[in-house]
Amino acid sequence: MLKYVEIENEIRKRIKNGYYAIGEHLPDQNQMAKEFKTTRVTVQKALKNLINEDLIYSQRGSGTYVKANAKYASKFDFGVDQYVGTTQFLGKNHKIASKIIKFKIRYPNADEKERLNLNKNDLVYDIKRLRIVDDEPYAFEYTKMPVNIIPGIDESVLKKSIYGYINQTLNKKIGAAYRIISANKSNQDDQKYLECKKDDPVLLVNQVVFLKDGIPFEYSETHHPYNKGKITVYVSGNNR
Amino acid sequence: MLKYVEIENEIRKRIKNGYYAIGEHLPDQNQMAKEFKTTRVTVQKALKNLINEDLIYSQRGSGTYVKANAKYASKFDFGVDQYVGTTQFLGKNHKIASKIIKFKIRYPNADEKERLNLNKNDLVYDIKRLRIVDDEPYAFEYTKMPVNIIPGIDESVLKKSIYGYINQTLNKKIGAAYRIISANKSNQDDQKYLECKKDDPVLLVNQVVFLKDGIPFEYSETHHPYNKGKITVYVSGNNR
DNA sequence: AAGTGGTCTAGACCACTTC
DNA sequence: AAGTGGTCTAGACCACTTC
Numbered sequence A, B: 001m002l003k004y005v006e007i008e009n010e011i012r013k014r015i016k017n018g019y020y021a022i023g024e025h026l027p028d029q030n031q032m033a034k035e036f037k038t039t040r041v042t043v044q045k046a047l048k049n050l051i052n053e054d055l056i057y058s059q060r061g062s063g064t065y066v067k068a069n070a071k072y073a074s075k076f077d078f079g080v081d082q083y084v085g086t087t088q089f090l091g092k093n094h095k096i097a098s099k100i101i102k103f104k105i106r107y108p109n110a111d112e113k114e115r116l117n118l119n120k121n122d123l124v125y126d127i128k129r130l131r132i133v134d135d136e137p138y139a140f141e142y143t144k145m146p147v148n149i150i151p152g153i154d155e156s157v158l159k160k161s162i163y164g165y166i167n168q169t170l171n172k173k174i175g176a177a178y179r180i181i182s183a184n185k186s187n188q189d190d191q192k193y194l195e196c197k198k199d200d201p202v203l204l205v206n207q208v209v210f211l212k213d214g215i216p217f218e219y220s221e222t223h224h225p226y227n228k229g230k231i232t233v234y235v236s237g238n239n240r
Numbered sequence C, D: 001a002a003g004t005g006g007t008c009t010a011g012a013c014c015a016c017t018t019c
Helices: A003-016 A029-035 A040-052 A070-075 A086-090 A110-116 A155-159 A162-169 A188-193 B003-016 B029-035 B040-052 B070-075 B086-090 B110-116 B155-159 B162-169 B188-193
Strands: A056-059 A063-066 A096-106 A124-133 A136-146 A174-185 A201-211 A216-225 A231-235 B056-059 B063-066 B096-106 B124-133 B136-146 B174-185 B201-211 B216-225 B231-235
Touching: A003 A040, A029 A040, A040 A056, A096 A155, A096 A188, A110 A136, A110 A216, A136 A188, A155 A162, A162 A174, A174 B174, A174 B201, A188 A216, A201 B174, A201 B201, A231 B231, B003 B040, B029 B040, B040 B056, B096 B155, B096 B188, B110 B136, B110 B216, B136 B188, B155 B162, B162 B174, B188 B216
Parallel strands: none
Antiparallel strands: A056 A063, A096 A124, A124 A136, A136 A216, A174 A201, A174 B231, A201 A216, A231 B174, B056 B063, B096 B124, B124 B136, B136 B216, B174 B201, B201 B216
């Protein structure tokens, strides 16, 4: 076990059980180094990680303090920013199915070429899927993916989980995602497949998703019925 | 100037002008330490920050690489996650005004007490504001704030910027925010003040915002007309 | 003046990847 | 076997806060 991870875990435990009280300052870095039989640099590494977790904050000259929302944040630390693949997001307690509405391979249009950074001879999958959770329509997805980046997608993959296929079969790692969230009136697909009424609102998520190396592999738009989909976001204040 | 900031800036510059090409690996840490006349630890600190910026990534045993989306990300690095105070978000090129629809001080209800972590004798501001940008209705805000945390709010503050008041007058620093984004049908306020029609969708942002020390100071719901408001989110893949 | 966190050096050992 | 990044030590100097 890495030393800084040990220190992190111990401090996290002490915050949770109230040994380090909210608003109070932790022992200073020299004391901690002594207690954990290490050096200040290693203590600082542990503290830095806890700062990024929004559990504590440091003030030069003054000390390191437990944030008042240390517990609040942890209350929500599942589900937040997890909008990455319906299957992974919802977990095992739900029955997830997909109905393939459209699946073809074609050349990309100008917009798709720009978003996915493609050349004119590259091909894209053009997919429409209805996602069904616990036997109810959950979301409607319009997905474009480059064939050369994610080879081998077929109907059996689409019926299960594309992200599962990328992770486990292709052994590629998912990286960052750039999303635009908006509201709109339902379109014909929403009305037909999501059981929306004519003037019902839908929640739209437009996203470009990247692999770990920064190559974009998904350009998609997802529609959620207004009474079902919610997006949860936690923005850390550490960079402000 | 701090040494690791210098190194960051230089590397950032080299990526931007293509001296370090996308997908290629940077010089190894020992070489960089030599070039910048410093030690590996300081180089690592600079690299760590660039990794958090999603500009590069490291692979133990192999090297440090420029991400393919290094430029893509920087294309959007304004505006992303900036949903913090309309005034700050929109900047100086817009004319921002507010119309106060409701402003009173009262005891909180159970929900507000829980979200804002209040005792029964604490008071909250209960505010309804129409935000007007470039002479057009832009958003409708229902805001609750604890009086003891943010003292001294009055109509002159509400007509300008609450966040500006907190930063500059109270000299407190804004921290994290927890948000839930959803879509709904317009309500009576939306129809009256945002000029929504009866069945028009609105984009809803429910949020709790915290000060740097983790104390919650805002519990609010903001309504955007569906053809105006969009929320932009960038999720870094570094923690996956 | 004393206490605190932030930066930096000059080394060492190790885990993992590449060839 | 050689090259790479990750962790860790034992110190030093400094900026800032607190009293």
